[in-house]
Amino acid sequence: MRAQFLEGFTSGGLKKDFILETLENQYKKIDSVAENYDKIVLWFDGCLFDQSMLLHILTCLHLKNFLNVELLCVDEFPEIVDTAFANQNFTKLVKLSSEIDAPLPCIPAAATRWIQEQPDPITGLGRLEFLELR
Numbered sequence: 001m002r003a004q005f006l007e008g009f010t011s012g013g014l015k016k017d018f019i020l021e022t023l024e025n026q027y028k029k030i031d032s033v034a035e036n037y038d039k040i041v042l043w044f045d046g047c048l049f050d051q052s053m054l055l056h057i058l059t060c061l062h063l064k065n066f067l068n069v070e071l072l073c074v075d076e077f078p079e080i081v082d083t084a085f086a087n088q089n090f091t092k093l094v095k096l097s098s099e100i101d102a103p104l105p106c107i108p109a110a111a112t113r114w115i116q117e118q119p120d121p122i123t124g125l126g127r128l129e130f131l132e133l134r
Contacts, residue, residue, distance in 0.1 A: 030057065034064035043072040051110040055084075084111070090118070 003019035035042055042057065044050040054071075061069060084092035096102065097111035116127035123130065 008057045027060070030060045031064070034061065035068040039070070040066075041070040041072060048106065048110045048113045051104065051106040052114070054104070055107075055110075090115075 001017045002004045006019050007016040008015055013132065040061075042054065044054045057071070061067070084096055093114055097108050097115055099108050099111075102108050113127075119126055120130070125133070
């Protein structure tokens, strides 16, 4: 469904088969890490996009029971992997957006930005689409 959405969203600029192959390769790499390494170091920027990717990767590793992870460029790495982003749980994301003591420093801003991108019930536009049209 994600690949089909991305193909449509890019007006065919990215083909569904290419997207599926890319996603499958990414998940194979995560599987390979969990099978072949005792420890990994993740290096991510504090930008909202990177924080979303980081949460997804941490969730995937957690589901594989791979917990020996170090993180660079973020002040600390909690032993909590929140699934709100991975599962697109709107209620949890709203809660995280106002969290004062978030598990990672950029989580409230990342959650807020994700919420802003959800389609408006009246216009159907996310924040970025609205700004583009304005």
